[in-house]
Each structure stands twice: as structure tokens, then as C-alpha cells.
Amino acid sequence: MKLPISILTPIILTLFISTPTQAQAPAPAFLPPSPAPAPAPHYVNLTDLLSVAGPFSIFLNYVVQTKIIDTFQNQANNTDQGLTLFVPKNSAFTSLKQTTFSNLTDDQLKSLLLYHGFPKYYSLAEFKNLSALNPVSTFAGGEYTVNLTYDMGTVRVASKWSNPNITSSVYSTRPVAVYEVNKVLLPMQLFSADPPLAPAPAPAPESKPSDLAPKLSPSGSSPKSIDSANSAHVISTSYMLLWVLLGAIMFML
Numbered sequence: 001m002k003l004p005i006s007i008l009t010p011i012i013l014t015l016f017i018s019t020p021t022q023a024q025a026p027a028p029a030f031l032p033p034s035p036a037p038a039p040a041p042h043y044v045n046l047t048d049l050l051s052v053a054g055p056f057s058i059f060l061n062y063v064v065q066t067k068i069i070d071t072f073q074n075q076a077n078n079t080d081q082g083l084t085l086f087v088p089k090n091s092a093f094t095s096l097k098q099t100t101f102s103n104l105t106d107d108q109l110k111s112l113l114l115y116h117g118f119p120k121y122y123s124l125a126e127f128k129n130l131s132a133l134n135p136v137s138t139f140a141g142g143e144y145t146v147n148l149t150y151d152m153g154t155v156r157v158a159s160k161w162s163n164p165n166i167t168s169s170v171y172s173t174r175p176v177a178v179y180e181v182n183k184v185l186l187p188m189q190l191f192s193a194d195p196p197l198a199p200a201p202a203p204a205p206e207s208k209p210s211d212l213a214p215k216l217s218p219s220g221s222s223p224k225s226i227d228s229a230n231s232a233h234v235i236s237t238s239y240m241l242l243w244v245l246l247g248a249i250m251f252m253l
Contacts, residue, residue: 044176046073050087053170054180058093059116066106068113075119075139082121082175086157088164088184096184100195108190114140115159115185121175124166127155144187157181160188161195 047069050060063069076083101109117139122130128150130136135145147158155166164183171178186195 042173043077044171044173046076046085046176046178049171049178053178054087055090056087056180058090059087059113062109063113066110066113068110071114071139072117075117076176079119079175081119082177084118084120084122084177084179086116086164086166086179086181086185087170088116088181089167092164092182092184095197096195097197104190111140111144112185112187112190114138115144115146115187121177123172123174123177124153124155124169124179140187143189146185155179157185159185161186161191161193 047060047064050056060069063072072083072085075081101112104112115138118136119139127148131148131150134147136148138144138146149156149158156163157166162183162185164181164185166179167182168180169177170180
């Protein structure tokens with residue numbers, strides 16, 4: 001007995017649907033966690049840093065007045081290269097004659113200040129390899145270069161008219177490094193001759209003995225003490241003569 005196709009079709013579909021499928025859905029692929037984003041570089045306020053360190057007030061006043069501080073600040077915190085600064089102490093400026101910088105134009109003064117920085121971060125340890133690349137360009141660009149020397153940890157930054165050494169690491173955390181130097185960098189592009197030093201302070205006047213001080217005699221005693229002793233001797237002798245005279249009068253009576 002043959003069943004019509006119209007009857008077999010629903011039966012086959014029912015069996016197919018009711019039969020459990022043996023195949024299982026593939027397990028989702030394992031994805032490793034995405035790495036955490038790198039922390040943003042620490043923001044360094046150069047004005048605040050130079051205000052509390054040093055003393056660097058003279059250098060700070062120059063870079064603020066010329067707005068070079070904005071150039072340094074932007075390089076420090078808005079670039080991948082970072083910044084390295086060589087900041088002279090106040091005593092480095094005061095050791096030079098006052099007219100050393102007053103004769104510079106505004107652009108020359110800006111070049112002098114930019115000459116005290118590298119447009120890249122360098123730790124102290126990196127100066128050893130950097131010294132092999134002399135001369136090294138500064139932030140002032142062009143021919144404004146310095147020569148570095150590294151000798152057993154002592155770093156010198158040589159310009160034409162000065163050869164200061166790094167005396168202290170004020171701040172050194174990527175991307176900003178600030179180093180204290182004991183002299184002002186003086187490039188030959190701005191100074192055709194060695195700038196004169198400030199005159200040495202006048203020596204303190206020698207203290208002279210007061211005219212009122214008693215003068216000592218050769219024996220070590222003052223004249224006043226000798227006069228007092230002589231007076232006492234005269235008085236004592238007078239009393240003795242007076243007693244002798246009174247004794248003679250009494251005897252005659």
C-alpha cells in the first residue's frame with residue numbers, strides 16, 4: 001500500500017524536527033584582554049619648579065619676561081621628545097658684569113636662553129654616549145652648539161666663553177630633566193670676546209686701634225696706671241715727712 005506524497009511530506013518533516021541534533025555550536029574563540037593604555041606623562045610646571053629650587057630667580061625672570069618659558073613648557077609636556085634644561089644659579093649671573101646682557105637685543109637674549117636647553121630629554125647616564133656626538137645642537141638651533149664631556153659621572157657643558165659643570169640634578173623624570181650649572185653658557189655667536197667679570201667686592205676696612213685706648217708702656221703697664229702709682233708714692237712720702245717733723249717738734253718741747 002503506497003501512501004500519497006501529500007501525507008508522507010508532513011511525517012518526514014515532523015521526524016526531522018523532533019530528532020535531537022548531535023552537532024554542537026563551536027565554542028567562542030578566546031580573546032586575550034586588551035592591554036591597559038599607557039599612563040599619560042606627568043605634567044611638570046617649570047615655573048613652579050624653578051621657583052622653589054635653586055635659587056634660580058634671575059634665570060626664571062628672564063625666561064618669563066621673554067616668554068621663553070612657554071616654549072620650554074610646550075616642549076616638555078606636548079612633545080614625545082621632552083626637554084633638558086641647564087639652569088645657572090643666581091651666583092652665576094651675579095659673577096658677570098651687569099652690562100653683559102643689557103647690550104643684547106630681545107632676539108639675542110631669547111637665543112641665549114634657548115641656548116640653555118636641549119629639545120629632548122636626557123638622563124645623566126645618557127650624557128656619556130651623547131658626548132661622543134659633539135658638537136650637540138641646543139634649542140637655539142643653527143650654530144648654537146655645545147660640547148659635552150663625561151668623566152666618571154662629572155658632566156661639563158662647554159660653550160665658547162664658559163665651561164660649566166652640572167652641579168646638581170634638580171629634576172629628572174621623563175620627559176623633563178632640569179640640571180643646575182655653576183656658570184652661564186656664553187656662545188660666541190653673541191659674545192665676540194670673553195664677557196668681563198663683575199668687579200670683586202671691596203675689602204672690608206682694617207680696624208685701627210682707637211685713639212682712646214690706653215697706650216702701653218714698654219713694661220706692659222698703661223701710663224695711667226704708672227701715674228697712679230707715682231701719686232700714691234708721693235702721698236706716702238709726704239705723710240712720713242709730716243710725722244718726722246711732728247716728732248722733732250715734740251722733742252724740742
